Amino acid sequence: xxxxxxxxxxxxxxxxALAGLSHPVRLDLFRRLCARFPLSVSAGDLAAHYEVxxxxxxxxxxxxxxxxxxxxxxxxxxxxxxADTDGTRWLxxxxxxxxxxxxxxxxxRAETSSP
Numbered sequence: 583x584x585x586x587x588x589x590x591x592x593x594x595x596x597x598x599a600l601a602g603l604s605h606p607v608r609l610d611l612f613r614r615l616c617a618r619f620p621l622s623v624s625a626g627d628l629a630a631h632y633e634v635x636x637x638x639x640x641x642x643x644x645x646x647x648x649x650x651x652x653x654x655x656x657x658x659x660x661x662x663x664x665a666d667t668d669g670t671r672w673l674x675x676x677x678x679x680x681x682x683x684x685x686x687x688x689x690x691r692a693e694t695s696s697p
Contacts, residue, residue: 595650596680599673602649607632608642615652615665622655622662 603609611628629639643663646652650669655662682688 593676593680595672596676599649599651599669599676602645602651605642605645607634607639608646611642612646612651612665615663616670619665619667622664625661625663628663 603612610632614628614631615623625639625643628643629636632639634642643652643654643661647654647663651666651673652663652669653666655664678689678691
């Protein structure tokens with residue numbers, strides 16, 4: 583019965599992206615990378631803002647990457663991260679279309695009209 587209630591929200595990609603942002607550190611990492619876009623930021627620079635072990639930070643970054651929200655690039659022995667434009671745009675559209683249902687009242691999007 584519960585599965586039927588949430589049938590519209592079972593899109594695996596949507597669930598994965600939202601789960602990726604469900605931890606406060608990952609949500610803040612994503613915000614930080616979006617604010618720095620289009621620049622890439624080294625894992626070390628990102629880690630300097632959080633009091634978490636290096637392995638935990640790596641796990642957070644990999645979760646966001648698997649969710650398609652950020653991209654990683656290896657430069658020599660260093661990893662650099664940036665917001666992924668396709669994944670970020672997809673998530674914004676998924677929230678508006680799939681979850682909110684294009685409701686002008688909920689999304690704040692006005693109906694477009696021709697002049």
